[in-house]
Amino acid sequence: MDSDHQSIPMGRIQTLQKSTATFGVVVADDDPMIRSVLRATLEAIGVSVFVTSNGQEAVELASRVQVSLIILDLMMPRMNGLAACHCIRKQPGNAKTPIVILTSTVGEDTEAEASRVGATAYFVKPFRPALLLQALSQYLPISDAVRAGISRDADRVNGITQPASAPVRVTRPTRSASGDMLDRNKNILNVLRG
Numbered sequence: 001m002d003s004d005h006q007s008i009p010m011g012r013i014q015t016l017q018k019s020t021a022t023f024g025v026v027v028a029d030d031d032p033m034i035r036s037v038l039r040a041t042l043e044a045i046g047v048s049v050f051v052t053s054n055g056q057e058a059v060e061l062a063s064r065v066q067v068s069l070i071i072l073d074l075m076m077p078r079m080n081g082l083a084a085c086h087c088i089r090k091q092p093g094n095a096k097t098p099i100v101i102l103t104s105t106v107g108e109d110t111e112a113e114a115s116r117v118g119a120t121a122y123f124v125k126p127f128r129p130a131l132l133l134q135a136l137s138q139y140l141p142i143s144d145a146v147r148a149g150i151s152r153d154a155d156r157v158n159g160i161t162q163p164a165s166a167p168v169r170v171t172r173p174t175r176s177a178s179g180d181m182l183d184r185n186k187n188i189l190n191v192l193r194g
Contacts, residue, residue, distance in 0.1 A: 023141055024048035024065065028058035028084065029073040029102070034125070038071065038102075041129040042136075045146050055079030059087045062094055069139045070094070072119075074103035074110070082117050089118035098139040102127070130157040 023046070027038045030053050039049045050065055052058050056078040062070055070088060072081035079087075081101055088094050098120040103110075111122045120139070123132060134154035137147055 024067040026050045026070040028052045030076045055084035058084045062088045070099045071102050074105050085119050086117040130154045
């Protein structure tokens with residue numbers, strides 16, 4: 001395990017009492033950047049995040065802390081995500097906890113294997129945090145107001161404009177002293193296509 005301050009040392013995992021809080025997420029990924037992004041994204045909506053860098057610690061953490069969601073990378077040290085998912089599913093308190101596989105591994109066989117070992121969903125990296133959060137929100141006990149905010153953020157990322165009730169102002173190019181602005185824009189495009 002790396003010295004990433006967001007990871008929970010194995011010794012500390014062993015001393016955690018089984019929590020009754022259900023508004024938390026376990027994130028297991030060996031990439032510190034992915035862990036950071038997921039942690040910041042989830043904490044922004046008030047979720048407690050328990051982070052680790054390998055599958056074995058994810059299994060141990062899932063046995064000690066009751067959470068609403070578990071996110072596993074596939075390719076991790078000490079135990080891969082499929083094996084971790086299988087072990088977590090066998091734990092009495094996690095038989096129905098949503099487990100999401102988040103990986104850069106693409107393939108129908110891998111996705112089918114993830115489903116076979118008990119994964120609830122399979123998402124592929126790279127991802128946009130707002131869009132991933134929107135997909136994950138269905139597994140989180142969040143308020144309608146937070147859910148609506150997540151949807152608005154995801155819509156912005158997707159380039160969807162404001163609802164029809166909000167007026168959209170369209171401006172037309174005007175003539176300038178140096179000629180028709182529309183013709184200049186066409187010339188610029190032709191140069192760029194070049």
